[in-house]
Structure formats: C-alpha cells, structure tokens
Amino acid sequence: MDLATTPLPGGFGARVETDLARTTGAAAARALTNALHRHRVLVLPDQHLNHADLLAAASLFGTVDTATDRRYTVPGFPGLTVISNIHQDGTPIGIYDGDHEEEWHADNSFKPELTAATLLYSVVTPAEGGETRFADTTRAYADLPPAMRQRAAGMRAVHSIEQLGVLQSQAGGGQSSIAVGSLAGHPEVEHPLVLTHPVTRARSLLLGSMVIRGITGLAERESRALLDELLDHTTSPPYLYSHRWKQGDLVVWDNLATLHTASPCNSSRHRRLLYRAAVR
DSSP: OOOEEEEOTTSSOEEEEOOGGGOOSHHHHHHHHHHHHHHSEEEEOSOOOOHHHHHHHHHTTSOBOOOOOGGGBOTTOTTOEEEEOOEETTEESSBOOOSSOOOOBOTTTTSSSOOOEEEEEEEEOOSSSOOEEEEEHHHHHHTSOHHHHHHHHTOEEEEOHHHHHHHHHHHTTTOOTTTTSTTTTOOOEEEESEEEOTTTOOEEEOOOTTTEEEETTSOHHHHHHHHHHHHHHHTSGGGEEEEOOOTTOEEEEETTTEEEEEOOOOTTTOOOEEEEEEEO
C-alpha cells in the first residue's frame, strides 16, 4: 500500500491522506507503521471515525493497551480514553489537569512497559488554544555534544506516578487527573535516559518534566540540573512541531521517539474533546 505523505514544518512529522475508516489489512498496517517510524508524528486530517473505527485504526499500529483509567474509559470500548476540558455538574467528563498545565512527557512512562504509539482523535476543537506540541527526541539526542551524548547514554532515571500526581496538583491548583485515578499506586520504575528504538535502532531521549523523580546514582541537585538542561535542549524551537487541531484530525505519534504536551486552553470559553488510544 502506498501512502500520500507531505512533510510537516519542523523537520519531522508528515501529513497522511488516507481514510482510516476504510483502511484495513496487513499491508495498510505495515505502510502506516513504517511511515510512523520514519516520520515520528503522523497527521491524518478529515477522518470520520466512530469508537469502533478508532480502536480498529489503533490496532493497525500494535496491540491496544486496555490498562487505562477506568473513570474516563469509554463504556464498551476498552482502551479508548476521553480527553476533555468539558465539565458536567462541575465534574470533568474526561482527563483534565487544568487550563494551564504544560507537562512534557512520553505517555505512560510510569509503567514498566513503555507505550509504543498513541493516537489522538479530535471531536470538539477549541477556536483558541489547546494545541498539542511535539518534540523530536531523536534529533535532539543526535545534536547533543558528543560528551553529553556519551554521559546520558549510560544513565537511568526513576519515573514516579506519585510524584506526577503531586506536581500536577501543585501546578493546577489542586487539579490532577492522575493523583486519584485508577492508575495511581503504580510502583516507581526505572527506564534508560536514552532509549534505543526497537525497530529503527535510533537513539532518543526519554524525559518528563513532572514524572521523573531523578537520575539513578546522582545527587538531587546534579540530577535536576542535568534533566533541566536536557529538557530545555529537547524542547527548544529546532525540535518542535505544534499541532493546531481541526475537527476530524487524527494524530499518531511514536512514543519512543517524541515528547508531547498540551498548550493552555481557556475551558470557560473553548471546549475541547478528544479520544485517545495507546498501543504496545
């Protein structure tokens, strides 16, 4: 299967013209997965997907992860999560961590097995704010000075869902979707600071502005200074793509080669509703 792709601004990512509701089979799965590994972010506009379609599209990229927060899982569709700033009776209908939270992360890095790819599908799109920004951790690692690359490649970092909940709550005025969710309570895990992609063999930085408690074997001050330096480098303009959502956009990203964050969105003026699926 041949895919029509157009590079995105920013040096990584591609726009893909295909109807995922009609895209099935092993050849389509190979073509889409190959494109994802090559470009790291795929934008597929003008989709018209129901919940079953979205899970079928996710399965083209791998095995859908059904270990999601039960509070925000779409009933009858394991693995499909609601992301939204819409409130009903004062309660958010989906994962929501406040209007202003900006948290660079790779999805589910607090789990022992890292998410391979994530799909996000926009249904209600804000007229202002609510973009998703992506950082190319592969090019960012390659562009580090050789001594820094060598130093980082031998390190491991501790990822903590408990710390993530605490810091989200502090940043969001007490608002944290993770702190009281059904995924809370995961024990801390260690991951390499530099990942080797299992398919492409490219090396990428695995960072997180709130979830990483520290680098194993380093004092807290030295650990924080190094993590901040690496994150500042990785999220600097040469490595960024910011996606302005349109209704019907589906965005897929390689979670082993990128970081991402939402940008601020005023929930009192601009509603936002997306559905997310992650694959292993």
